[in-house]
Amino acid sequence: MNDMLRVENVAKSFTLHLQGGIELAVLENVSLSVSAGECVALAGDSGSGKSTLMRMIYGNYRCDEGAIRVRHGDAWVDLAKADPWTITEVRRRTLGYVSQFLRVIPRVPTLEIVAEPAMARGVGRDEALDRARQLLERLRVPERLWSLPPATFSGGEQQRINVARGFIARFPVMLLDEPTASLDAANRATVLELIEEAKSAGAAVVGIFHDADARTQVADRSFAVAARAGAGAA
Numbered sequence: 001m002n003d004m005l006r007v008e009n010v011a012k013s014f015t016l017h018l019q020g021g022i023e024l025a026v027l028e029n030v031s032l033s034v035s036a037g038e039c040v041a042l043a044g045d046s047g048s049g050k051s052t053l054m055r056m057i058y059g060n061y062r063c064d065e066g067a068i069r070v071r072h073g074d075a076w077v078d079l080a081k082a083d084p085w086t087i088t089e090v091r092r093r094t095l096g097y098v099s100q101f102l103r104v105i106p107r108v109p110t111l112e113i114v115a116e117p118a119m120a121r122g123v124g125r126d127e128a129l130d131r132a133r134q135l136l137e138r139l140r141v142p143e144r145l146w147s148l149p150p151a152t153f154s155g156g157e158q159q160r161i162n163v164a165r166g167f168i169a170r171f172p173v174m175l176l177d178e179p180t181a182s183l184d185a186a187n188r189a190t191v192l193e194l195i196e197e198a199k200s201a202g203a204a205v206v207g208i209f210h211d212a213d214a215r216t217q218v219a220d221r222s223f224a225v226a227a228r229a230g231a232g233a234a
């Protein structure tokens with residue numbers, strides 16, 4: 001198997017400082033590998049730890065135990081032990097993340113926001129802007145909005161800009177947190193197409209899809225994230 005991502009024996013608990021230091025154990029002994037061209041859907045009840053696992057893979061949450069190995073160029077990097085600079089480098093070149101919410105940068109026009117991850121991966125400005133236009137067109141974001149900062153855009157418009165940012169750079173490993181939530185049928189279909197195209201180009205994809213039809217369409221398999229005894233107790 002041409003693995004791109006290996007999660008090995010990962011554990012995570014949260015300490016709730018505002019509630020007397022209660023320890024909330026969420027994940028224990030989680031192992032998962034994802035190969036190039038494969039899409040794995042994280043499945044499990046609400047509160048089971050799907051988003052927590054995704055944030056750990058992105059390096060937002062530290063692991064209590066275990067390793068999160070990502071193939072970064074010719075090397076393997078363990079994000080559980082990597083320093084912040086290395087995590088930033090892995091995100092710039094290897095690891096894309098479509099979160100549910102767009103982090104808006106004040107005053108920066110939509111077109112630039114979408115083009116930025118491609119430029120950060122070394123794509124020339126003109127080509128990056130071209131790709132951004134194509135993606136915004138495919139995702140039906142009206143051209144009159146492209147020169148405006150997206151702060152005041154609707155939830156669905158912001159989500160499509162987030163999707164465009166996630167897909168423009170052709171990351172080898174992609175994390176998708178509910179990429180079709182709050183989209184209409186036509187845009188939902190486009191996002192599923194983009195996921196299929198990324199897989200065909202060799203991306204390893206990990207997704208959370210509450211939309212069961214979307215999951216069936218793009219995921220090659222599901223990975224059950226099981227809530228630990230005690231999780232959700234607080």
Ligand SMILES: Nc1ncnc2c1ncn2[C@@H]1O[C@H](COP(=O)(O)OP(=O)(O)OP(=O)(O)O)[C@@H](O)[C@H]1O
Pocket residue numbers: 014015024026044045046047048049050051052053231232
């Ligand atoms: N930063 C945090 N601090 C404390 N507890 C947290 C934190 N993040 C998540 N949790 C807890 O961890 C558990 C798992 O949450 P998580 O968001 O990963 O679940 P999920 O499977 O993604 O749920 P859903 O399907 O509802 O989005 C929950 O009980 C949640 O309260």
